[in-house]
Amino acid sequence: MAVLMLVAVACSNNNAGNSASSDSPSSSAPASASAAPSESAPAVAEGPLAKYDPPIELTTVRHQNSGVKFMAGEDWDNNIYTRELAVQLGIKLKNNWVVDDLQFPKKLSVSMVAGDLPDFFEVNLQQLQLLVDAGQIADLTEVYDKYASDLTKRSIEESGGVKKDVSSFGGKLMAIPLDGGGRTDAQFLYIRNDWLKKVGLEPPKNMDDVIAIAKAFANDDPDGNGKKDTFGLSLDFNLFNGWSGVDGFFNGYHAYPFNPGGPNSTGLKLVFMKGADGQLAYADIQPEVKTALGKLQELYKAGAINPEFGVINGEKSAEIATSGKVGMTFGATFVPSWPLNDMVANDPNVDWGVYPLVSADDQPVKALSNGIVPTRYMVVNKKSEHPEALIKMLNFYLEVNYGESRDEEYHTHTEGDTVFNTFSYAPVQGGFASTNIDDGQAVIKALDSGDPSALTPTAKVYYDNILKYRGGDRGQWWYEKTFAKGSAYDLLFQYQEGDKFATNEFTGSPTDTMVSKASALRDLQVQTFTRIITGESLDSFDKFVENWKAQGGDAITKEVNDWYAQKHAQ
């Protein structure tokens, strides 16, 4: 459970709209995934899991967050993965350095400058582009074809091959994508059911209902303390976020803007949708956005949005919501685990429900999902003598976590009440985007039939904890709302079945103009949106569109379309 928690906490950091838990192997292979590997084959020297004899030594660098714990006597250089990789694959790992998550990109940049890059290491999309341009990383096309196990290929090529596409440059595979492929950033509507009852309203069927509920939550004293001290809709200065963002609100009006406003956001994750003319256009400047902004303004005027939203960050908005001041928020799958679970665990009267997005009209609603593009990649130094070792280690990781020889010790280790996420020690972690959805569906079936025997060990944990919750342990509430029937992942499954996703068409790395202009354009956007919500005339949206285009937006749009044409010419 800690895994999802961790991911959730990571998501709580401002603009974590993307990527949520798709990369977490907490989720394990689908129960039906016996289609797994053919690579339990004997150790032929060339095999996907063949042992190096004599052993080889590889260098890497690691980053850690405060959630990583080690058992007594273990550390980054001595744990189940370093030992087993040495024994089973003949690979001795050496960590040149281990730093905090936040420092990692900077420290890696320093290593780049110093020309002191290890054999293999993790990068983000921008660094990947940089290294490809500099010709400092190895072409993995051949070793991938030759060494990747079936399981590995299935992971890298899932979701229609987006992950592999983004990692390829000029037809050459230059990196191994570690996450992406998933839809976990799609949004839902979280509503206080107890408040709904209090104000006598039903769950929303369309956006007008959402607005009516938000207003009622602000004005009809849903907490019954006789004071007008509640808000209808949670919002903070990020505007777009997996917690408390209004991405889903815009989606209800068939608008798909996404450009988080916090001081830490890059302004580089822009969404481009195909227009009627077949060209890609920036989603945030479409007329539907203006309509939705008008509705947010209406909510603000009615007192349904915290007047301080332009000043507070995600942690603060979570604090306000969990102290019982807010009755509704849009958010991604992780919201039950963070921040809502603690609140529900501590107060038996609180009842948060999760609902699918609703539409403003008779057109079906589509949830924007950007998480399909990986954000983390593994690359191999061009100077490394064993580029295939990375593929082999990924083979190993996926085999012991998802394959036939899976062993929970490689995923988590439990000592008393403490759970160690052993998977996080692995030098290369991959996974399948669909595992959480699949696990959730399997859990629902098992709950219906009362027979958990077909569940994977991970799904069994969810199953057990849902039963605990139903038995009265409110601390396990979030399992119910994340995996059981009608939960976030069940709704995500329904989105998927009903093809209710709106997908960013732009999956490339940031273009030149984006890198130089995106930050200024983000400032322009977030200021305009914030001002409109707080009461400035809606006409300033048109001026924003003009300015956006003039100050680099047109150039960005052209670059994006060039990229698109080039990609589809291949």
Add this chain to the structure above:
Amino acid sequence: MLWFRKRWKAELPFHMMALPSVVFVLVFCYGPMAGVSIAFQQFVPTSGLFGSEWIGLDNFQYLFSMPDTKRVIFNTVYIAVMKMIAGLVMPIFIALLLNEIGKKAFKRTVQTVIYMPHFLSWVILGGIVIDVLSPNYGLVGDLMDWFGLPRVFFLGNENWFPYILVSTDVWKEFGFGTIVFLAALTGINPALYESAVIDGAGRWKQTLYVTLPGILPIVVLMGTLSLGNVLNAGFDQVFNLYNPTVYSTGDILDTYVYRMGFENLQFGVATAVGLFKSAVSFVLISVSYLLAYRFANYRIF
């Protein structure tokens, strides 16, 4: 010659004692100055300091062509100058008041309490300030309510924001400054006060004609030193307090460049800004030093 050798021998231990700090300064202050060259490069980490392409002043041109640069420089200077003045006047004022207090224990307590915030980082103080100034839940809002004043959204209001920056900065640092001036006050020769009393000077006149002239050199020194900060409006503070609604008045050079450059790996531009700030500070410090020498006859070196 003999005299020189003798003196050298006598002073050798002192030179040895100074050596480590000289080495430190060379390694950590002068060595990294080579990095200044990044300001003139299309810097790519993978190519390193010497492999990146030289582009002359393009980074500076880019910096000054950005739409908000002028406004941001104005904000920086405006906020920094206000901070410098308030940060000088307030500690002097408090030091003079404390100096008049006879009770040692009370004086020390006050000194310690006002000194405290100096040790806290803006990450922590930022959170406190945001809470205290919140119009919905904040202490200040409640107080204003009590006095029948309308609640003001200090951190979300462009007009208020710069002054909030100045006042919270003074609140954090005035205790520290006070200690410096208190030290200067103890250095004044008591005989001067005695003769002033004989001449019939009261408390106020003593302050005006003995105390203030007595600490003037320190005041000039502190003022001179702080002039170098005219482009340092305090990244930590602004970064932890600002938000998109107050960019127009609260955004300073450092936060602007942070948003424009660091997240997008624009090392060249960031270095150009650093160099620009250093150059301006260097000129200002030189000028203020000359002025201090001429008008207050004060020499730092």
